[in-house]
Amino acid sequence: MAKIKNRELLKLVQQKQDFFEKLSRSVDRYGANTGLAGQRGHRVRPTYAIPNAEIIKNKDSAAAIILDNNPQYADKAGDFCSRVAIVAGIKGHYLVDEESIDRINPVKDAAGIYINQRANTQQDLGLVSPVGQHSLKNEDGIPDFSPQHDEKGDIKDPKNRVKGSGLGQWYEAHSDVTAYADTIQMVARTGGINLYAGHLGDRPSDPEHPKVGAPMMSSGVPNDTYLGVNLIAGNRIDDYDVTKLFENNPNKPYKIPLHSLQPMVKGHTLMKMLNKIVQQQGDDASIALAQDLQALIKRLTGIIALLAGVFSIGAGVGEMIFAILAVPSLIVGLTKKTENIINSVIHEINSTPMYSDSPLSKWHKLN
Numbered sequence: 013m014a015k016i017k018n019r020e021l022l023k024l025v026q027q028k029q030d031f032f033e034k035l036s037r038s039v040d041r042y043g044a045n046t047g048l049a050g051q052r053g054h055r056v057r058p059t060y061a062i063p064n065a066e067i068i069k070n071k072d073s074a075a076a077i078i079l080d081n082n083p084q085y086a087d088k089a090g091d092f093c094s095r096v097a098i099v100a101g102i103k104g105h106y107l108v109d110e111e112s113i114d115r116i117n118p119v120k121d122a123a124g125i126y127i128n129q130r131a132n133t134q135q136d137l138g139l140v141s142p143v144g145q146h147s148l149k150n151e152d153g154i155p156d157f158s159p160q161h162d163e164k165g166d167i168k169d170p171k172n173r174v175k176g177s178g179l180g181q182w183y184e185a186h187s188d189v190t191a192y193a194d195t196i197q198m199v200a201r202t203g204g205i206n207l208y209a210g211h212l213g214d215r216p217s218d219p220e221h222p223k224v225g226a227p228m229m230s231s232g233v234p235n236d237t238y239l240g241v242n243l244i245a246g247n248r249i250d251d252y253d254v255t256k257l258f259e260n261n262p263n264k265p266y267k268i269p270l271h272s273l274q275p276m277v278k279g280h281t282l283m284k285m286l287n288k289i290v291q292q293q294g295d296d297a298s299i300a301l302a303q304d305l306q307a308l309i310k311r312l313t314g315i316i317a318l319l320a321g322v323f324s325i326g327a328g329v330g331e332m333i334f335a336i337l338a339v340p341s342l343i344v345g346l347t348k349k350t351e352n353i354i355n356s357v358i359h360e361i362n363s364t365p366m367y368s369d370s371p372l373s374k375w376h377k378l379n
Contacts, residue, residue: 025110125190
């Protein structure tokens, strides 16, 4: 039988508190100290008063399936705003026994899946949107997080100016499926976890439809663009100026914010770029090697000519000594450039997936 190991007596109604008090004084202390049989119905449970909702609930828990209309639109007599909420732990640890619940508040629920036909999808949870402005910039293009004041000296529009608090532009009238909990796990046996973004959706085939053949969203508006997959940590996005990345000013380097939303790098594209850089370094080393070989041959030819007595004795001896002393440095330079060429070839080989140092992932892919 189920056991309750965590209780908050003060959140129970008085009748249940009295029951626990009586049980704790009885001979059978097991029920009070270790837990109660689940079927006795002494857990903290809500009552429901959600208007026009159909509720499937459990008599001994705060779990429920709620079918209603999203109040973001239903409160204004809106239609096409159906909602299904599957919740385990209505109001989470805030819930008091037999408390009347008249509205779903996802941010306080312990865990839930919320399915909306139409919603402002980020609003209920206060989520940052990948669209829109999250922080203002100063004249240098750097996000300006310092408080701005109006003529009266009061701070104005702090949402866009306090670091990390700008939420961008929320999506409106979108259908959505939102999962919310302490931990969310997606487990696949063999097919992988595939995230699809940019499905164009339904295309009306009726020739009399005003938008025949055009991709449509669930609300009937055209679907002509998509954002892709955004991974946002900490519910925060700091804006930055992309154009500043091309400036090369060592005295005033542009600092990209820590929580900036940046494009992800693809493995093969990265490998191609790195190999191009390495190959260019190898080509430069090959050209330098050829030039050093020519210089070495020229030096050796000069030494041989001096030994044969082509020049006068006085001048020839000095020049010969100078030429001989230059040979070791040329040989060292040749050795280093040969090493660079070999290393560039080895790097290209190591960048393939068969080596552990490769930037390519065997398992994870993105497009």
